[in-house]
Amino acid sequence: MTSSDVIIGTRRLADELLRIGAPVPSLHPFGRITIDFSRLRTRFPFMLITPQWQVERLLLRRAEEAGAAILRGVRVTGIRQDADGVDVDVSYPDGATATLRARYLVGADGAGSTVRQSLGMPFPGKSAIRSVMLADVLLERAPDEPLNFASNEHGFTFFAPFGDGWYRIIAWDRQLQLPQDAPVTLEEVRDITERTIGDDLGMHEARWLSRFHSDERQVPRYRQGRVFLAGDAAHVHSPAGGMGMNTGMQDAANLGWKLAAVVHGWAGDALLDTYHTERHPVGRRVLHVSHARGISGIAITYPAPCGSHPLTGRRVPDLRLAGEPARLYEALRQGTFVLVGREAAAVASPWAGRVKTAAPATGLRPTLLVRPDGYTAWAAEDPDPAEVRRALTRWLGEPDHHAA
Structure with missing residues (x-):
């Protein structure tokens, strides 16, 4: 898994994905190099192969459990914003129209984003490769590797198992560059497979x-006034490496807690500007590495003020904690900050409801203030209570002086 292991792990979704997915401990692309995931600093040191719809199903369930209202078939037709909010024109499946109003709007509506177009936002870049075929197929013979990539002068094929006998194929035929809306046949996919790996693997059925x-x-x-762009609405790139969904989910995780902080009144509007500051460089990096088979976002860091502790802005592993919950990612489940330190509870009590406190199970020396998206907001070696209070005030606003 990539950097989204923080999101999936903290929201009690990882266990179910592990039951239905196929773990891949290492990759051997091109037959010449080995990528060993066991060395990654995560509780999930492997790539987990599972259909995207399974991830979407679990995220949808989580959103509904949290009280989100999902409106299906509703289409945004235009937006307008002023100093106080955003008006969103929508059309419903039955032909009815309406205007919805909110304090903020997040356009996560894909590569053809209506929200982005309504803003008049440019989307500079280039077409990297055309006429790529996708197929879910049954095979009589499994590829040599769980994730099999082959390329030559004819094109390329990439196979990924779903774990239930079906395989996802991404294939490109250099000699057959058809328009995007041209139908794909199983014969086309079988033919380029045979020409790239020397065997069609007994491909005999396609469901998609x-x-x-x-x-x-x-x-x-990524921000224009009260409107934000996330996921494919903000950045698109090669599907190689599977980083698209992970990057979009990290966009949402980064922006979500910041919007919540501003809406609830304990952070100023300037916090929302850090969404672009932190995530735009990540999107730019993904554009550069995805076509070169970059596959992990665990090493992503965010800018830290000069003189900050080295852990500031870095992803925090799933630390073991003393007591309950037993792990950091479990403590992050409610979407609050987590202060990890020996004397954390007494210092943080005036910020109750905005931060949870925990003591490390091991001899962790730094005190960490962990953001809801799993990154270090602030860290210090053996800080005094006044230092901790200053950090909490900076990130969580003024304390509630009436709290215990």
Whole structure:
């Protein structure tokens, strides 16, 4: 898994994905190098292969349990914003129209984003590769590797198992560059497979076939007034490496807690500007590495003020904690900050409801203030209570002086 292991792990979704997915402990792309995931600093030191719809199903369930209202088939047709909020024009499946109003709007509506277009936001970049075929197929013979990638002068094929006998194939035929809306046949996929790996693997049934082109594009700004862009609405890139969904989920995790902080009144509007500051460089990096088979976001860091502790802005592993909950990611489940330190509870009590406190199970020396998205907001070696209070005030606003 990539950097989204923080999100999935903290929201009690990882266990179910592990039951239905196929773990891959290492990769051997091109047959010449080995990528060993066991060395990653995560409780999930492997790549987990599972259909995207399974991840979407679990995230949908989580959103509904949290009280989110999901409106299906509703289409945004335009937006307008003023100093106090955003008006969103929508059309419903039955033809009815309405205007919805909110304090903020997040456009996560894909590569063809209506929200982005309504803002007049440019989407500079280029088309990297055209007429790529996608197929879910049954095979009589499994590829040599769980994740099999082969390329030559004819094109390339990539196989990933779903764990239930079906395989996802991404294939490109250099000699057959058809329009994106041209139908895909099983014969086309079988033919390029045989020409790239020398065997069609007994491919005999397809349950889904499509064609797409891969662009590399990114908006110049992730925020315009009260409107934000996230996921494919903000950046698109090669599907190689599977970083698209992970990057979009990290966008949402980064922006979500910041919006909550501002809406609840304990952070100022300037906090929302850090969404662009932190995530735009990540999107730019993904554009550069995805086509070169970059596959992990665990090493992603965010800018830290000069003189900060070295852990500031870095992803925090799933630390073991003393007492309950037993792990950091469990403590993050409610979407609050977590202060990890020996004397954390007494110092943080005036910020109750905004931060949870925990003591490390091992001899962890630094005191850590962990953001809801699993990154270190602040850290210090053996800080005094006044230092901790200053950090809490900076990140969580003024304390509640009436709290115990």
